[in-house]
Amino acid sequence: MEKISLEFPAAAPARGRAAVGVVGSGDLEVLLEPNTAGSTTVSITTSVNGMARVWEAVLARVLGASPLPATKIEINDFGATPGVVRMRVEQAFEELNATGGK
Amino acid sequence: MTSTKEQSRGAAWLAALTAEGRPADGYPQTVRVVDGSLAGEPARYITVVPDAENPFPRVRNGEVGLIEGWTLARAVRETIAADAERATKRPIVAVIDVTSQAYGRREEAYGIHQALAGAAAAYADARLAGHPVIGLIVGKAMSGALLAHGYQANRLIALDDAGVMVHAMGKAAAARVTLRTVEELEALAATIPPMAYDINSFATLGLLWRLLHVERADAPTATDVDRVETCLVEALADIRADRRRDLSGRLKQSARRTSKEVRERLRAEWQEG
Amino acid sequence: MNCEELLQRTSFIELSARERARALLDAGSMRELIGPFERMVSPWLARQGVVTQADDGVVVAKGRIDREPAVVLAIEGAYQGGSMGEVGGAKIAGALELAAEDNRRGIPTRAVIVFETGGVRLQEANLGLAAIAEIHAAIVDLRRYQAVVGITAGTVGCFGGMSIAAGLCSHMIVTQEARLGLNGPAVIEQEAGIAEYDSRDRPFIWSFTGGEQRYRSKLADAYVDDDAHAIRETIRAALRAGAPARHRSDRHEDFLACLAAVDPTQQARPDAVRALYKEGL
Numbered sequence: 001m002e003k004i005s006l007e008f009p010a011a012a013p014a015r016g017r018a019a020v021g022v023v024g025s026g027d028l029e030v031l032l033e034p035n036t037a038g039s040t041t042v043s044i045t046t047s048v049n050g051m052a053r054v055w056e057a058v059l060a061r062v063l064g065a066s067p068l069p070a071t072k073i074e075i076n077d078f079g080a081t082p083g084v085v086r087m088r089v090e091q092a093f094e095e096l097n098a099t100g101g102k
Numbered sequence: 103m104t105s106t107k108e109q110s111r112g113a114a115w116l117a118a119l120t121a122e123g124r125p126a127d128g129y130p131q132t133v134r135v136v137d138g139s140l141a142g143e144p145a146r147y148i149t150v151v152p153d154a155e156n157p158f159p160r161v162r163n164g165e166v167g168l169i170e171g172w173t174l175a176r177a178v179r180e181t182i183a184a185d186a187e188r189a190t191k192r193p194i195v196a197v198i199d200v201t202s203q204a205y206g207r208r209e210e211a212y213g214i215h216q217a218l219a220g221a222a223a224a225y226a227d228a229r230l231a232g233h234p235v236i237g238l239i240v241g242k243a244m245s246g247a248l249l250a251h252g253y254q255a256n257r258l259i260a261l262d263d264a265g266v267m268v269h270a271m272g273k274a275a276a277a278r279v280t281l282r283t284v285e286e287l288e289a290l291a292a293t294i295p296p297m298a299y300d301i302n303s304f305a306t307l308g309l310l311w312r313l314l315h316v317e318r319a320d321a322p323t324a325t326d327v328d329r330v331e332t333c334l335v336e337a338l339a340d341i342r343a344d345r346r347r348d349l350s351g352r353l354k355q356s357a358r359r360t361s362k363e364v365r366e367r368l369r370a371e372w373q374e375g
Numbered sequence: 376m377n378c379e380e381l382l383q384r385t386s387f388i389e390l391s392a393r394e395r396a397r398a399l400l401d402a403g404s405m406r407e408l409i410g411p412f413e414r415m416v417s418p419w420l421a422r423q424g425v426v427t428q429a430d431d432g433v434v435v436a437k438g439r440i441d442r443e444p445a446v447v448l449a450i451e452g453a454y455q456g457g458s459m460g461e462v463g464g465a466k467i468a469g470a471l472e473l474a475a476e477d478n479r480r481g482i483p484t485r486a487v488i489v490f491e492t493g494g495v496r497l498q499e500a501n502l503g504l505a506a507i508a509e510i511h512a513a514i515v516d517l518r519r520y521q522a523v524v525g526i527t528a529g530t531v532g533c534f535g536g537m538s539i540a541a542g543l544c545s546h547m548i549v550t551q552e553a554r555l556g557l558n559g560p561a562v563i564e565q566e567a568g569i570a571e572y573d574s575r576d577r578p579f580i581w582s583f584t585g586g587e588q589r590y591r592s593k594l595a596d597a598y599v600d601d602d603a604h605a606i607r608e609t610i611r612a613a614l615r616a617g618a619p620a621r622h623r624s625d626r627h628e629d630f631l632a633c634l635a636a637v638d639p640t641q642q643a644r645p646d647a648v649r650a651l652y653k654e655g656l
Contacts, residue, residue: 024453157639175627205566211643219542223624226515253508270495364465
């Protein structure tokens with residue numbers, strides 16, 4: 001089990017929060033909460049060791065694609081592929097947009 | 103009925119605590135029910151014993167199977183019915199020495215889960231009706247068998263002995279299910295109390311009301327019987343003084359703080375703010 | 376069913392625990408207690424190298440069902456096989472206890488339990504087992520006031536100490552995909568040998584513990600399609616019907632009479648079980 005911390009530039013603080021996914025085999029849960037302006041922090045706990053560079057690359061793509069709100073992201077991962085990680089993170093941001101603050 | 107074979111612990115303690123009381127008629131070999139006394143008042147004692155000749159082939163080592171589950175229910179519900187019109191409900195003592203639930207095709211087919219639910223419901227209903235229910239662990243207290251016979255008690259007492267253990271699954275099966283070796287499981291259990299099998303580790307979890315040292319847990323001496331009887335009498339008084347008929351007594355020790363915290367948060371959040 | 380009906384179905388099985396709870400409560404009424412953002416995780420898993428889930432695999436959702444106060448306890452089968460640990464178990468037991476307390480104060484809070492669980496979480500063994508005993512106690516308490524409705528839909532099913540909890544419910548609802556049994560097939564095979572129980576023989580397993588078999592043997596009360604709407608309606612109907620005059624768990628006389636007719640020297644057969652219980656229960 002490994003813990004990885006990452007940080008990315010971001011826009012204004014997110015409004016509201018979102019929780020998606022489950023810590024099932026090949027899956028992950030993603031929790032989004034507001035952060036201070038300009039920065040998105042990601043805390044990852046993963047069952048698969050040695051993949052820090054892959055996490056950095058995948059998240060850089062997802063979070064760097066367009067200006068996203070500043071969030072605290074918590075990821076609890078049980079061996080998801082990069083594709084599934086991307087899907088869940090995008091799903092979390094979609095839920096944030098949909099609920100707009102709950 | 104006497105036997106020259108070695109008695110199980112459950113049988114030995116049942117006999118000792120009821121002064122060799124005669125088991126009630128009409129019960130199967132595996133469920134022994136004795137109407138004895140406690141603190142001078144009538145009390146029903148119940149235990150499950152092994153029957154090497156049991157017609158159900160998977161219930162020959164002291165397991166709780168289909169018949170045992172429903173019979174435990176019967177033994178307890180008869181007591182509830184007998185005291186239905188009485189203000190003072192008699193105590194029920196579950197003498198616990200159960201290897202496990204029964205594992206078998208017949209058991210799954212006929213719904214052993216439902217039979218064990220029958221027993222658990224009966225004990226819980228007895229407690230809710232005001233019967234003091236005491237669980238006395240003298241040997242193994244495993245998994246579904248314990249859930250059916252003893253785990254609904256107001257107070258749990260265990261003997262401090264190497265042959266006394268509480269757990270959710272036997273080691274070999276637990277190892278297989280968690281994809282570890284038995285050695286790995288034992289290593290984990292050494293530092294993670296809820297995973298351990300021994301009663302001293304169990305005692306650190308805050309679920310027991312008392313842990314009693316005795317000289318001969320498998321064949322009690324007169325001193326042992328005295329000590330346990332005294333403890334049962336104290337448990338009875340403690341239950342009667344409590345007025346609460348639920349299992350909240352198990353939340354008192356500090357080891358249960360996480361379980362308590364969950365309940366406190368639920369309570370705080372229950373009403374819409 | 377035609378194409379349009381098929382397309383409009385929402386599979387209940389495919390929903391997460393959170394989505395299932397939402398689907399069962401009146402629209403817009405769901406309010407989650409001790410949700411993931413409170414991060415009440417298992418205190419025991421990290422040291423064993425197991426990644427924790429923020430809600431410990433149990434969703435407690437308060438709301439309304441048919442406009443009456445209700446709480447749905449939904450177990451996430453995808454997390455550690457839906458197994459019960461200290462925190463998740465306490466969430467279920469604690470919520471049921473509060474529901475019973477509500478009823479004693481005149482508030483008719485009812486509970487629905489979505490069972491998707493293998494039983495005790497072995498990484499927490501004795502704490503999981505103890506929590507399950509507390510769940511049993513709370514169900515027996517609450518069902519004096521309101522029907523306690525349980526459902527197991529699959530794919531995990533309902534096993535272990537939680538199958539006993541299912542046996543305590545006032546109504547049990549099952550799907551074809553579901554299984555309801557005490558011991559997992561692998562454990563029976565381990566303990567009793569492959570001739571007694573082949574854990575890789577799926578049709579064999581479902582023939583004894585599958586939803587349809589349980590329903591036809593009167594060990595479950597309703598048998599539904601894997602459709603969220605149908606399941607919602609079945610639960611509503613069960614709650615409206617209320618608890619039965621005698622809970623199945625209280626019918627020791629009937630069950631003992633049935634079992635007295637069983638020849639234990641013969642191996643069990645699904646059709647014999649159905650015939651026996653249909654007649655005797």
